[in-house]
Amino acid sequence: MTTRKTASRSEGDRMSAICHGIRRAIIEGALFPGDRLPEDALGESFGVSRTIARHALGQLAAEGLVDLRRNRIATVAAPTPADARDIFDIRVALERQVVGHLAGHLTDAQIRELKDIVRQEHDARDGPEGASIRLATEFHIRLAEMTGRPILVRYVTEICYRAGLSLSSLGRPHSSECAISEHLQLIDTIAKGPADKAAQMMADHLEAVASRALLGGQEARGRDLVSILAPYRGD
Amino acid sequence: MTTRKTASRSEGDRMSAICHGIRRAIIEGALFPGDRLPEDALGESFGVSRTIARHALGQLAAEGLVDLRRNRIATVAAPTPADARDIFDIRVALERQVVGHLAGHLTDAQIRELKDIVRQEHDARDGPEGASIRLATEFHIRLAEMTGRPILVRYVTEICYRAGLSLSSLGRPHSSECAISEHLQLIDTIAKGPADKAAQMMADHLEAVASRALLGGQEARGRDLVSILAPYRGD
DNA sequence: CATGACGAAAGTGCATGCACTTCACTGCTT
């Protein structure tokens, strides 16, 4: 009933709306590795048919966020520690490139925008726990977008989401405090410092994030998908 | 009629069969950037319904090999020179990692396998023109697979196909001769040499391939999709 | 009490049908 048939408004692909919703739910830790994602529940939750939900799951599987096995219910992907190691190595390589392209070329407006994200990170310090991870991720993605290289952006975005999933799966609760000051330092060094110093700082930052997250790994099962996804329907 | 209903034989996902077919057709230059890929023609060509063809196109679009615009016929992606530059930069970063993991750890069997691929490249020197590009690509993908890191493999594979598409789109006919000797040198250095030397050689090799391919850019239109894809149905 | 068989319920795999959009072509106007 909530679905409008010939919606005159720009409806920028309902499939990507599902993808966005699930990505966010994953990155914020609302969805856990192993959680089931049945096509009809998904479709119902977003007000579309199974066909579209299925298509969305295919995309998410291609991004490595969802496990898709034939004749089986799709699940949120469960990265192994080896996967996580792999993901962070690749992430370092890609974000080094980002920093390399950006070093010394940040405009004042860009610096302001980045600092604003960090400020939001600061404000979310003791709000809902997922928000800080999402903001930290957004920082890195915005950084990539500032290079103006769409393909690099795509890969950085994807690997950031995978890293976020790995963290929520294998990491401990998250110590956001340090990431904030590191992000501020990063902005400064990218703006001023020589490219290789900035790249190295990025690599160190990511290594720190990765190693800060070891141990742990909780499980949760049988929670209600529709209520989990409810906040992620809109945007 | 050609479709068998309950095919008892292992049919490892018919969708990925389409993806494989199109990827190969693209990498071998049988499909050109801008070529149309209508869902029903695709489905008919592979003996499946539009549903599956559509799904396959979605995957290929996620990989950047296909352009998908709402209400429009899918086309083979047409990378711009800027895209190509971007793609090769990322490729260098990723393949540096591959070499870094592999340096000094190649087994004799692996060295033999790699040399065998290069031998095939040599044999295909003046065979069908697409074959040498495919083999060169296979060399790099096998190299990645030898790291045993599935996620790295996925990204390297994807970026290799994109690079292949860029080459077929923007490159000149291809001078395979040099790539062959460079591949042989690479094997040696990865097997023996220090990691950073091998990584640098890989970077240089890829830069050489990239810069060898500038200029050019031909167009072809209105060719018959079914006959183009016929050789790519089976495997 | 454990165990295994069976059957219904839940879920996926896929083709088909219909509404809507875009495309290509025709013939009319200037």
Place this chain on the structure above:
DNA sequence: AAGCAGTGAAGTGCATGCACTTTCGTCATG
């Protein structure tokens, strides 16, 4: 001859339906 509206054909977007597979609870049996 150059544009341009109109119109059928071609193509996509999506929901639905049916066959098949998996899952899970139930009950009979050792």
